[in-house]
Amino acid sequence: MGVTDERRPRKDLAMTPELPGIIFMHVPRTGGLTLRRFLTRRYGRAAFPHSDGDAHPIALMGALPQPDRGGNERYLEALSALPEERRAVVRVYIGHFTYGIHQQLPEPSTYFTVLRDPIDRTLSAYNWHRVGRWSESSLREFLTHPLTVGDQQTRRIAGGEWARGSSDTNGMLEVAKQHLVDDFAVVGLKERWEETLLVLADTFGWPRPYYHTYNELPGRPVREDVPDDVVEILGELNRIDYELYRFATSRFDEQLRRDFPDVAGRLRRLRRGNVLWKRVDPHMQRMRRTRYVVRSTAARTFHRVVGR
Numbered sequence: 001m002g003v004t005d006e007r008r009p010r011k012d013l014a015m016t017p018e019l020p021g022i023i024f025m026h027v028p029r030t031g032g033l034t035l036r037r038f039l040t041r042r043y044g045r046a047a048f049p050h051s052d053g054d055a056h057p058i059a060l061m062g063a064l065p066q067p068d069r070g071g072n073e074r075y076l077e078a079l080s081a082l083p084e085e086r087r088a089v090v091r092v093y094i095g096h097f098t099y100g101i102h103q104q105l106p107e108p109s110t111y112f113t114v115l116r117d118p119i120d121r122t123l124s125a126y127n128w129h130r131v132g133r134w135s136e137s138s139l140r141e142f143l144t145h146p147l148t149v150g151d152q153q154t155r156r157i158a159g160g161e162w163a164r165g166s167s168d169t170n171g172m173l174e175v176a177k178q179h180l181v182d183d184f185a186v187v188g189l190k191e192r193w194e195e196t197l198l199v200l201a202d203t204f205g206w207p208r209p210y211y212h213t214y215n216e217l218p219g220r221p222v223r224e225d226v227p228d229d230v231v232e233i234l235g236e237l238n239r240i241d242y243e244l245y246r247f248a249t250s251r252f253d254e255q256l257r258r259d260f261p262d263v264a265g266r267l268r269r270l271r272r273g274n275v276l277w278k279r280v281d282p283h284m285q286r287m288r289r290t291r292y293v294v295r296s297t298a299a300r301t302f303h304r305v306v307g308r
Contacts, residue, residue: 022091028128031190158173195252212281
């Protein structure tokens with residue numbers, strides 16, 4: 001295989017009507033844009049990402065402050081609006097979904113997502129609101145929108161009325177846990193990013209999960225610099241998210257122990273290869289229009305250095 005390995009679906013990985021769909025539930029501020037770019041590059045036309053500003057839980061502060069702003073419906077509308085020949089090849093669905101979108105897709109599908117320490121995720125969300133949207137609101141002001149910043153991860157994964165902002169959270173955690181067990185092929189962790197990539201690669205058959213990092217904003221407050229009373233508010237707003245995060249972490253650790261006895265060695269190879277890949281990849285992209293013999297020689301050199 002030549003230089004196009006990382007740009008188009010390999011023939012043995014191409015999505016076909018017989019294979020189930022893959023739903024990437026992108027929880028905001030969990031490294032999702034990096035995965036979006038990776039998936040669109042890996043699967044090409046088989047992947048359909050759809051960015052919807054209103055679907056972002058902090059896009060419009062104070063207006064409909066809940067995870068589900070109709071993003072599932074708008075995604076499905078955009079999907080159905082594709083030309084038939086384009087729609088026929090889509091098998092990878094990427095967006096700020098809440099649980100339940102699988103019920104309206106044309107083929108059986110499995111979810112995957114990435115979770116993050118709830119306080120760190122909320123601080124990152126505040127920084128996105130402050131820097132990305134040029135807001136001058138303070139962190140304390142940001143936290144006055146509890147449905148916007150509280151238990152976001154659990155609400156998305158539980159779905160239904162919880163995702164639409166129900167104040168009755170009885171049973172929400174148990175439902176979210178059951179959804180993770182029953183319907184999610186992988187639940188990764190932002191804090192364990194490269195281990196998450198290895199699990200995803202083994203689950204979905206990606207030979208080399210090399211990646212570029214996107215959407216890292218400067219100036220994010222760190223927990224140590226946040227006043228104790230604000231940290232206490234953050235913890236209370238995300239109390240259920242912490243329970244779900246601990247549950248997902250325990251399952252992730254168990255999966256690594258069971259299926260990845262050589263995880264340390266694989267991490268070293270991934271890190272070594274990714275450093276070189278980031279340097280080589282831009283040049284390989286520019287060579288796409290050159291003669292095949294030149295491209296394949298460059299690709300063989302790269303694979304010889306980093307290993308297949």
